[in-house]
Amino acid sequence: MVKESDFELVEEPVTALAEGQARVRNLMVAFEPAMRGWINEGESYLPPVGIGEVMRASAVGQVVESATPELEVGEIVTGMFGWQEYTLLDMRQPGMLGGANKLPPGATPEQALSVFGITGLTAYFGLLEIGQPKEGDVVLVSGAAGATGSVVAQIARIKGASKVVGIAGGPRKCRWLTETLGLDAAIDYKSEEVGRRIKEECPEGVDVFFDNVGGEILDSALVNMAQRGRIVLCGGISRYNEAEPSPGPRNYLELTVRRCRMEGFIVIDYFSRIPEAAADLAKWISEGKIVVETDVQEGIENVPRTFLRLFSGENLGKQLCRLAEASPAS
Amino acid sequence: MVKESDFELVEEPVTALAEGQARVRNLMVAFEPAMRGWINEGESYLPPVGIGEVMRASAVGQVVESATPELEVGEIVTGMFGWQEYTLLDMRQPGMLGGANKLPPGATPEQALSVFGITGLTAYFGLLEIGQPKEGDVVLVSGAAGATGSVVAQIARIKGASKVVGIAGGPRKCRWLTETLGLDAAIDYKSEEVGRRIKEECPEGVDVFFDNVGGEILDSALVNMAQRGRIVLCGGISRYNEAEPSPGPRNYLELTVRRCRMEGFIVIDYFSRIPEAAADLAKWISEGKIVVETDVQEGIENVPRTFLRLFSGENLGKQLCRLAEASPAS
Secondary structure, rough: OOHHOOOOOOOOOOOOOOOOOEEEEEEEEEEEOOOHHHHOOOOOOOOOOOOOOOOOOOOOEEEEOOOOOOOOOOOOOOOOOOOOOEEEEEEOOOOEEEEEEEEOOOOOOOHHHHOHHHHHHHHHHHHHHHHHHOOOOOEEEOOOOOOHHHHHHHHHHHOOOOOOEEEEEEEHHHHHHHHHHHOOOOEEOOOOOEEEHHHOOOOOOOOEEEEOHHHHHHHHHHOOOEEEEEEEEEOOOOHHHOOOOEEEOOOHHHHHHHOOOOEOHHHHHHHHHHHHHHHHHHHHHOOOOOOOOOEEEHHHHHHHHHHHHHHHHOOOOOEEEEEOOOOOOO | OOOOHOOOOOOOOOOOHHHHEEEEEEEEOOOOOHHHHHOOOOOOOOOOOOOOOOOOOOOOEEEEEEOOOOOOOOOEEEEEEOOEEEEEEEEEOOOOOOOOOOOOOOOOOOHOOOOHHHHHHHHHHHHHHHOOOOOOOOEEEEEOOOOHHHHHHHHHHHHHEEEEEEEOOHHHHHHHHHHOOOOOOEEEEOOOHHHHHHHHOOOOOOOEEEEOOOHHHHHHOOOOEEEEEEEEOOOOOOOOOOOOOEEEOOOOHHHOOOOOOEEEOOOHHHHEEEHHHHHOOOOOOOOOOOOOOOOEEEEEHHHHHHHHHHHHHOOOOOEEEEEEOOOOOO
């Protein structure tokens, strides 16, 4: 299990800007379960963050110094600025995750980092491209009160699902899913028998299961899939802190009997299509069809502790930490 | 584990034919690992075979009596005739698995039950429809010396795979894969470290893994998949005789990191497309591109024992049992 003491807050001198560089003061950083994987050793879809390096993270910041025509002082931008108060950007060598991008028109930093950020895009492309929901489908989402799951559930509804069921931990989250987001049902994995409840809520089977959790919840879903169902493997937060992988889904051969597909994806593959997703998401937000919830903690010294909230399940909606207020100069 | 004493050989009087019926004398029965699932209790893609019922099985038989214009005495036909010497067919109510079909032109009973039968069709549709191999792909097959796996490996080669690697048990089967079928490499799971050997043979990763086995072999393949690889879940013979499902693939989250798809299928969904498959297979056989191997045992009393050969891995190629010779009247 990752812990606060795995991270260290260090001060470093601020260096002068070279041509093409700019300095951003970070206003808010965002947290995703996938970041847990980035601090494991070994090959993955991104190189691991090495010991002593700044932790990689999405953030929103304000340009405070600029030696590039692309960025103006005072501008609010978003990018992989990491866990730090100030980030030095080099617009000539933006790196594989891009340099700095403007926020979608009218978007707050909270929205830029949640529904328009990694988790919202993950929900959008994962559900639509991998899950391929059809009108009338029954859609089940685990981690449904999280930043990705909550957007998945709402997009499923927009796309005409006949029933959307969310799995979350605790009565507060479950109530939020049904009362605020308007899901048809919520299953509390902390107090309910998940398999029995899925069967009860989805007697004809689940057409699309969007899984953020893995473990027992995935196994319970596998035996309740409809014929030709699709399981979107977004991740497995129940497993990210294990030193050795625990047993996998013992019911995986249900995929054969039920002619199902289980497929993984990485949202960075869809970055070229962000404008399309952002346009849809902005429309749905303006129409009140997508509700965005955030959990905002405060202060650079609280950043590691805020990361841990993802794994203890304290957060409802997108987990964020505010480092500074935007200067009015913007 | 299924055992011989789970089956009983009983004699029953032969009843007179009603209008629309015919009697077939079974010449040869075929065995598939999936049959193990048919004698489990509970819902699946076919109703279970009940206690006291004739075991369901594909067979080739000769019509010995007919009260239907569709079948002529002496004709050789194939269908789900079961483990019995004589089968009463009702052409007016052929049931969900069809009545009796003619053999493909020029096909022997052995070919009709192997490459043109359930296992050959499973190989054809599973590889081409689910695996979707592209020219230059690296293809890995488990259970590669079995009736399905051996046809999969040969079709992969025909379709332009850059490398075809088979996993099988023991030096005899592995030698057969490389020397007779012309595979690029064979991995002996009984004496070699499968994961290390896959990595060695497929350093760029596996594009298509056709899995007949499951268990540790599936886990070893998961960590060696190429980006956007496809795992065809044909079955899991390593698990069919377990009372409780053993742990699933602990490495299943590799599907996410590697953007892979794992998908199951049931060959009966493709029965309407049999003519297309049979034409391709017949062409490849006539061109010498597909070698068909069978293991033929003898006698109705040996049928249950022959079934067990699938699970002990004694068979190389299609497991069959001959019950009678065709009458020369045909």
